[in-house]
Amino acid sequence: MAKIRLHSPLGTAVMNLSRKYILKAVTTGFITLTLLSIALFWARYSCESALRANMVVAPVQITPSGMLPDEIESDPNVKLHSSIVAHFNNEPVPLGSVDYFKDRTIAGRVSNTYHYSKSSGSPEENVIYFDKKTGLIVYHWTHLVRESDLSTRIETRNFYAGPNAVAEKPNRNMGRFTDPIEAGQWFLPNGSRILYDRKLRRFFRIDFQVKTVAKGPEIKKDREPDIVQIDSPLDYGQSRLSCEFVPPREITPEPIEQETTEENRSLTGKRTESKYTVTIYSGSSEPYIPILDRSGRIDILDRNSLEVTGPAGWLPSPRSLQSSSGNPARPKDLLAWRYFTVSLGPDQYIGLVTAALNRDGTAMALATFDKNGNLTKTAYSRGTMTLRGSQHPSGSADAAYFGTPWAPTLTITKYLLENLHPLALAAASFITAGSVEAKAGHSAVFLMPNSFIAMHARDSASDFFDRYFVALLMILPSIILSAVLAWRVGKSAALTGLDANAKWTWVIATFAFGLAAFITYRLTRSRITLVTCPNCGKPRRPDMHCCHRCGSQWHIPEITPPTWRVLNHSHVMSE
């Protein structure tokens, strides 16, 4: 605002006015930004959901799988080779309120309960949970016991497991778990369970039946496993992404009616059968336990020795709209993933299958690895683009954004909506593109981790010039809009009577926060009628100490005492 002189009462009044104005602008600005961001969020979310809903989702398949020995695949009786099939669904991504409950119920990401089962109409209950206070894993077991006289009684037992021991009563010698991750959720509580403690940097195998805890070797600090998951439990998006291994099948001459799958329909009247025992292991009750780390690498844990053996594979990177595939995908960059080991017979490990769905749920990648962890085959989701009436094969992400009916319109609308978002937040979305978790990104209101500019920022293949120059081009509409709004605010601020500092603050704020700052300015600008400055003759604010144009103060006429006096009669007499 205008120049402030602290020593004068008028200066203090002006300073108070300035403070009040700042408070007014900041509070109004924050509310405007929040409401505008929420409105824009819903508009973008609707566009993204509509784009996904329009997608034609075809399964991704690898046939033959390339995992089985040649003597099996090339067996003359085999008519259908082994295959790996992955599907993903295109439903709207659940928002924060759904995730909140999901994460806090059994085996959720925040829940301390690993297993819970209860028979309906019976007091029988099995619970395994982590007690944060004691740092112990507790197995709570309630059972109905039949006595010899046919009466029943409820028996409740608790088992406590620490890093050193399992006992029916907790004691200090058992040690404490600090930050455990438990293996898959579907295993029976009476089997042994595998867990990893991030602080203790060890794997543990707990068996409540025989009351033992086996401790694996400490993982060296120079090798950072930073494990995020043991096995591939259900809550990591299995409902969104499914993947299965189909063993090779041979055809017998018995005609059948009930076969309904696409593959079998082409072989009318023939039964398909598999004689090969291909065991798909994806559970901690089995000998090969895949473990996933933060970088997307998958290792195999030996169930008996609890030692981690070399890399078995990684999560493949789907071909998103702007990013190229090839590098391992980090779990935080994926909306969903699946992985499982494949064994021939009970103990012959032959490889690993991994599947991943990209952030915006429009592209999927499938990969197979041999027993040495070498990538053997990959497949990517495909779609079709309709160009001038003819259909062309393309990547599923390209097809989702441009290939389906209404897709270009929705894509352009989404792009324009992203450009209505404040420029500063678009820039922040670009900078933080890789650090926001994919799932959380769908609930982001202020940042836009799924915007086109953030997609571009994640494109690790692009060089420096391409990265920043193309990013600038992508937000060009936003820059133009912000510049126009800032120019209008600057012009209005001069007319309203804001001083140079206040005017430039508004211009910069409008350029950074775009529409939100412009609305805030319109809501908070002064509506004082200007008066003519006696010094420069231009309109100036009457509530400011100095003219905001020429800096002159108000002309205050000096009051000098008159030289004459009015004397009363007594004074005259005394003189």
Add this chain to the structure above:
Amino acid sequence: MFTLIKREIEDNLVDFLAAALLSAVFVFIAISLAKANLGHEPQTFSIGLLLVILPITGLVFMGMSTGQMTNDKTRKVSAFLSTLPVTRTQILLARVITGVLVMLVLFLPIFITATVLMKMFISPYVFAYHYLMEIFITIFLAAFAAYCLGLQIGLSSKRAGIVLAVFIFSPLIISLIFIKGFAINIIMLLLLVVIASLVRTWQKFVSTAL
């Protein structure tokens, strides 16, 4: 101050009765939903209940606060009270406290019912009870944010604008819960909205001609 609050309560007695009635309806819905399902699936139960409660409460509280402000203007309540030895800050504070009391009348019975139902039907191993407090705080803050925004909107002189703003802003602010859930980040965001809105309302209320 107590006299001011008492006067505000008397002025908004209808709101208290409506909140109590609405609370009874929600409690009935909660009990019916709990009886109808669900053994141990808190998601369906909770989301079902929230889908019913939240949009209504947003509208109700924003409507209530705009009503308080417009009534104040039309009946010249603050203009009269200013002739007595009370400050405008006290008048506003009494109004906000009344709003909070109405919210408690609506939410506390629902919260108590939900806690009892959870303890009856859902094992603490399935869904820890302390999350209910987190949910309650978030819903309360969302309703309070809607209420505070309503106070600010109610200071406007354009009646059509007020109605339009209530119908646009209350779903927006309440939808934040569906977007973000009930974690600490939304609690902080709602707190900031509440503070910003209250400060702005106070600033405007103490400086506007009555």
